[in-house]
Amino acid sequence: MSTERLGPTSYLVLGLLAREGPSTPYELERHVGATLGNFWSFPHTLLYTEPARLVTLGLATERRETEGRRRRVFEITPAGTAALVAWLDRPSAAPTELRDPGLLQLFFADLASPEARLRLAREQLAIHQAKLAAYDQDERLERRPGRSLAGKRTFEHWRGETLAMGLLYESAAVAFWRRVVEGPAARLAADTDLIGVPDGSNVG
Amino acid sequence: MSTERLGPTSYLVLGLLAREGPSTPYELERHVGATLGNFWSFPHTLLYTEPARLVTLGLATERRETEGRRRRVFEITPAGTAALVAWLDRPSAAPTELRDPGLLQLFFADLASPEARLRLAREQLAIHQAKLAAYDQDERLERRPGRSLAGKRTFEHWRGETLAMGLLYESAAVAFWRRVVEGPAARLAADTDLIGVPDGSNVG
DNA sequence: GGGTACATGTAATCAGTTACATGATTTA
DNA sequence: TAAATCATGTAACTGATTACATGTACCC
Numbered sequence: 265m266s267t268e269r270l271g272p273t274s275y276l277v278l279g280l281l282a283r284e285g286p287s288t289p290y291e292l293e294r295h296v297g298a299t300l301g302n303f304w305s306f307p308h309t310l311l312y313t314e315p316a317r318l319v320t321l322g323l324a325t326e327r328r329e330t331e332g333r334r335r336r337v338f339e340i341t342p343a344g345t346a347a348l349v350a351w352l353d354r355p356s357a358a359p360t361e362l363r364d365p366g367l368l369q370l371f372f373a374d375l376a377s378p379e380a381r382l383r384l385a386r387e388q389l390a391i392h393q394a395k396l397a398a399y400d401q402d403e404r405l406e407r408r409p410g411r412s413l414a415g416k417r418t419f420e421h422w423r424g425e426t427l428a429m430g431l432l433y434e435s436a437a438v439a440f441w442r443r444v445v446e447g448p449a450a451r452l453a454a455d456t457d458l459i460g461v462p463d464g465s466n467v468g
Numbered sequence: 469m470s471t472e473r474l475g476p477t478s479y480l481v482l483g484l485l486a487r488e489g490p491s492t493p494y495e496l497e498r499h500v501g502a503t504l505g506n507f508w509s510f511p512h513t514l515l516y517t518e519p520a521r522l523v524t525l526g527l528a529t530e531r532r533e534t535e536g537r538r539r540r541v542f543e544i545t546p547a548g549t550a551a552l553v554a555w556l557d558r559p560s561a562a563p564t565e566l567r568d569p570g571l572l573q574l575f576f577a578d579l580a581s582p583e584a585r586l587r588l589a590r591e592q593l594a595i596h597q598a599k600l601a602a603y604d605q606d607e608r609l610e611r612r613p614g615r616s617l618a619g620k621r622t623f624e625h626w627r628g629e630t631l632a633m634g635l636l637y638e639s640a641a642v643a644f645w646r647r648v649v650e651g652p653a654a655r656l657a658a659d660t661d662l663i664g665v666p667d668g669s670n671v672g
Numbered sequence: 673g674g675g676t677a678c679a680t681g682t683a684a685t686c687a688g689t690t691a692c693a694t695g696a697t698t699t700a
Numbered sequence: 701t702a703a704a705t706c707a708t709g710t711a712a713c714t715g716a717t718t719a720c721a722t723g724t725a726c727c728c
Binding site: 283 | 562564599
């Protein structure tokens with residue numbers, strides 16, 4: 265069996281199907297958007313085509329609604345669960361890909377005008393501040409009392425844990441771009457307290 | 469002119485050709501590996517095919533050595549420089565892609581055994597600690613006296629600045645995974661001082 | 673002079689993206 | 701009932717990855 269034709273997207277879908285039960289591509293999209301989608305984009309078309317691929321591999325089944333929107337509902341198979349668990353049992357050693365167009369532009373900023381460089385830094389700072397604020401908002405909603413259903417407890421925890429990394433990254437990015445805005449004179453990544461408390465106080 | 473058939477890889481090559489002058493794919497590869505390649509991987513084959521594409525677009529020229537390895541040397545054209553500067557003048561708004569297989573596995577760690585989860589966290593911690601140590605080593609070499617040639621000064625600065633973001637990210641990752649290793653009890657991303665001084669003291 | 677690491681490429685494939693398109697539900 | 705938004709998909713394309721392959725220089 266070609267068990268090694270599976271990529272990150274495959275495991276994303278398998279994992280969501282395992283945790284959330286039978287799902288439509290749209291439901292997958294919603295879940296992704298609320299979690300990993302914050303820092304790892306999965307175009308919606310992927311979440312329509314990937315489950316179909318999993319079906320051909322015997323890792324999921326497809327059922328089509330007969331009424332209304334006639335949506336396709338996918339469900340994980342035992343083989344799918346096995347593949348997922350096997351993947352989880354073998355920690356990935358692949359390095360993080362940090363693909364940031366802004367950083368790429370900064371890398372070449374010496375080839376353009378100082379004004380362009382400053383504009384870049386300011387826009388990037390704004391972008392990351394906005395993202396950071398969105399995380400904070402998210403977290404506040406999350407902590408809202410009366411929302412942690414018993415069964416959802418575990419999921420919410422893992423969700424929060426993973427999002428914490430995204431939040432941490434955005435904090436770092438804000439600190440970084442702020443330094444860039446302040447100019448080359450400021451020493452970079454050489455001070456303590458580069459990253460403050462991510463509680464929103466460093467967003468404005 | 470199809471000026472919008474250019475992606476990040478195109479600008480990477482254009483930028484390097486602009487800054488370093490005529491280069492072979494292998495030279496491009498070396499430069500990338502020492503800088504952006506630390507957190508944004510560009511497979512070496514890309515650096516052979518992409519320059520060729522730029523040639524067809526009139527943004528670079530190709531010359532082939534006659535002796536020895538008969539390497540292909542690429543040089544940026546005025547049109548190429550123009551495209552590069554135009555890109556730098558229009559700051560990108562595309563969000564950062566943070567594609568981390570380890571985080572993906574953590575996100576689904578509740579579907580496997582607690583042991584698998586702990587193993588994952590430990591391995592990720594080790595990976596990021598090693599990366600952080602490598603950055604430190606790099607920086608130490610960089611600061612070595614008698615190495616900053618006058619003409620190289622500017623480049624070295626931008627290089628260092630961009631690398632600082634990678635270093636900052638690794639610091640955050642180390643702090644993050646350490647918390648994960650310590651268990652769910654520890655509150656995540658809610659304390660001050662999550663990220664220590666990136667001087668190597670937190671690598672061991 | 674044989675092995676190893678360095679260096680240079682080609683070709684096929686495929687995951688991911690872009691472009692396009694339409695149906696269903698809600699709201700005003 | 702028209703407009704807007706939500707939801708659901710297909711198909712073409714292409715940038716990136718994988719697999720393969722070979723030549724050159726260096727070292728022992």
